[in-house]
Amino acid sequence: DSGVTQTPKHLITATGQRVTLRCSPRSGDLSVYWYQQSLDQGLQFLIQYYNGEERAKGNILERFSAQQFPDLHSELNLSSLELGDSALYFCASSPTKTGGQSEQFFGPGTRLTVL
Amino acid sequence: GENVEQHPSTLSVQEGDSAVIKCTYSDSASNYFPWYKQELGKRPQLIIDIRSNVGEKKDQRIAVTLNKTAKHFSLHITETQPEDSAVYFCAASIPPDTDKLIFGTGTRLQVFP
Numbered sequence: 001d002s003g004v005t006q007t008p009k010h011l012i013t014a015t016g017q018r019v020t021l022r023c024s025p026r027s028g029d030l031s032v033y034w035y036q037q038s039l040d041q042g043l044q045f046l047i048q049y050y051n052g053e054e055r056a057k058g059n060i061l062e063r064f065s066a067q068q069f070p071d072l073h074s075e076l077n078l079s080s081l082e083l084g085d086s087a088l089y090f091c092a093s094s095p096t097k098t099g100g101q102s103e104q105f106f107g108p109g110t111r112l113t114v115l
Numbered sequence: 116g117e118n119v120e121q122h123p124s125t126l127s128v129q130e131g132d133s134a135v136i137k138c139t140y141s142d143s144a145s146n147y148f149p150w151y152k153q154e155l156g157k158r159p160q161l162i163i164d165i166r167s168n169v170g171e172k173k174d175q176r177i178a179v180t181l182n183k184t185a186k187h188f189s190l191h192i193t194e195t196q197p198e199d200s201a202v203y204f205c206a207a208s209i210p211p212d213t214d215k216l217i218f219g220t221g222t223r224l225q226v227f228p
Contacts, residue, residue, distance in 0.1 A: 108158055
């Protein structure tokens, strides 16, 4: 158990809908990262928040948005869902601002299925 | 843009043999190179990492080497065991302003008893 929690574990929805994925980082970690992992694909970095502020952006679609709240939990919002958005979404956390210099601890992931 | 290439995509070895996975990165500013192991249906977990001021690092049966000039780094697993079977991802960081990890596409390692 990495200490990072994600809810829900599974999510099944229809095209055009909107969903919210939730992540709670390890106690004390200020950075939260979101990744998308499609079937048999690698991990695509979406976005990073540090202490409530957006820190870095990857290939995140405009239909996707995220935020980090004062208690440091983060939410990833996916809207106007398409079949291709079906994937495993991971959240990771690290203690520092510079995530590349310290280990990122991954949560168990949320499996999103868009029908 | 930033890119990390990883080879091979699949690797099958006999128990006890060695396995080598290679990655090449594009941004010479990268200075942190972690390796993650992801077992089927589970989260990625860090197994070893190396920073750009070090050429080699070893942890029991696992070692990582880094060649900054050639911009490539490799994971070496010796005396492989069936429990080493998993997908392995390399990654490279791009500081200082974009604190993100760029991951390779993964290598599926199968160790046969």
